[in-house]
Amino acid sequence: MPLTMIGAGEPGIIKKVGGKEATRKFLEKLGFIEGATVTVISKTDGNMIVNVKDSRVAIGKELANKIVV
Secondary structure, three states, X not given: OEHHHOOOOOEEXXXXXXXXXXXXXXXXXXXXXXXXXXXXXXXXXXXXEEEEOXXXXXXXXXXXXXXXX
């Protein structure tokens, strides 16, 4: 399921990162790689703050939908 389906406070393990090559590389640089644990900190109007690789990252709904957990 996409990352947007996870509720606040729930952890998930990244199974796949989709999108175009440039999008995947961008997300990879932020720490969104297969096998990494991601925890949703908060959700507001589809935008999310997540904890990945000991860093907090804010991402929009479009990018969050490309991350499958």
